[in-house]
Amino acid sequence: MEEEVNYASVVFKANKASSPKAKSEEETVYDEVKVQENKTNQTADTPGVLPAGKSSGSCHHVQVVAWCLGILCVILLSAVIALCVYCNLTRDKGILESRNTNLTTENLQLKTEKSDLERRIENMTRERNELNLTRAQWSLDAYCPKKGNSQERQCGPCQEGWIHSPSLSSCYAIVDPDSSGQRTWEEAREDCRGKNSDLVIIGSLEEQKFIYEHSWGSTSETNGYWIGLRNASGSWKWVDGSNLTEEYWIKPPSANAHCAISLQKTLEKPKGWKAVDCTERNRWICEMNALSV
Template sequence: MEEEVNYASVVFKANKASSPKAKSEEETVYDEVKVQENKTNQTADTPGVLPAGKSSGSCHHVQVVAWCLGILCVILLSAVIALCVYFATAIHESERLVSDLKADSYNLTNHIKNLSSANDELKKDHSNLTILIGNLTRDKGILESRNTNLTTENLQLKTEKSDLERRIENMTRERNELNLTRAQWSLDAYCPKKGNSQERQCGPCQEGWIHSPSLSSCYAIVDPDSSGQRTWEEAREDCRGKNSDLVIIGSLEEQKFIYEHSWGSTSETNGYWIGLRNASGSWKWVDGSNLTEEYWIKPPSANAHCAISLQKTLEKPKGWKAVDCTERNRWICEMNALSV
């Protein structure tokens, strides 16, 4: 039969004569107790052996306690490990959360800075927009004022246009009437009636003008008395009133023709205004052409800016003379002859 092994604890107490160190200590001795079935009847009288029933109960109780303690240790160890894992996980999670919070805080700070910068830009844009709106409002007022002024000016221009059109119409009518009058005058001047007859005889020049067939010109020798004589400008205005101008002498032939047909006083100081004047230091004819032929009696004086043709004498023509333009003299007009 198998042997049953039990464990028992025996406490030995030392004698009173032991050393102080021994007094404070108790020795516990563990020993194996082998119990055989055939010795179950052994009595407690045997020295140093515990009763069998008591030893078995005590060992079973110790085993239960040991198992309970073991299980409790395992549970406690598991709980400690679980708590350690939990706290480690919690710490790691908290560290991760703190890191995330720091990152979020950094990002939020940057976002706030960006928002602040954007807000500043918006404020600046708002300020610029306010200024622009103010400028546009001012420009709008100026444009409206200009539009009002332009509208007023447009109305004035329309009124002036109407007045101008009416004046043009009146001037057109007056011009037509004048043309008719001039046509009648020209008809009477170039084609005068002879005597009491209604027949007209036309000529190349107006009545009272001298015709030069070779020169194709008509000349009016204006020879009033001293009270009717005029300055150079006044004489020219008279010629223009006759649809002509002061005579332009372009050749010696024309010069001789003018001399031959001039009359009046034989005084050398009196002459006829011709269309020759000193302008800006050079002598020019009234048509703008330069002087090419000179028939001066003597060099002109400083104040002599207009020319006269001297009257013919008993001997021969004497040429031109430069005199003051404000002197009063007779004058000669010239115009083109008509072809008849």
């Protein structure tokens, strides 16, 4: 703000009588000074206008207040940031503690599961040893039965009750139950598997003759003995997966018959096989390898 410069005219009066013209000029000069003095006083007394000294002091107070408010804002911002950091640290600490608790619980569970697994392995090992002993005893009794009241054992290449073919190195079980005990092809095969064997595989004419001569029971063409021959996906295969090479059919198999039975000799028909429905119930023949004695 530029300071206003006022000019005043001063007239020194002489101690002598002045002429009317001079008196008039003196009064004019006086009136001019009076007006300028009133304007100066009015400016000084006008509301809302501060003198230069007062305006400078007021600005200083405003600057001090502004600095204080700025410092207060900085303090509040720092407090907010510190509070946010504290909250985040507290949250992260809680998450870490929760994870630590979960890991501790999982570790205990793993230890428990490990103990259970070790106990199961120990039990399975003991049961397997007992089973091996039982099987060994069973095999001993099956292949080396005691004769009469004697404690001596006489061993053979086949289990007791099985038929041995020295030339074929096989043992055969002719299972010949009555009609109530007869089974489907699948059921008969499961029975053979339970005996550590499978349905018989006839791979030569010699074996076909052997099976024919040692099978007995019904001589009807509707009943026979299940053998390990089945139609799978349009081709006849043995239970070991080999293809049928030598055939002994009485008549060609029909489209709806997928399992084979071996028939006995009749007066009208020669020995051979017949294809029937696999769900029919018949007798069956099991085969297993003979032991070398």
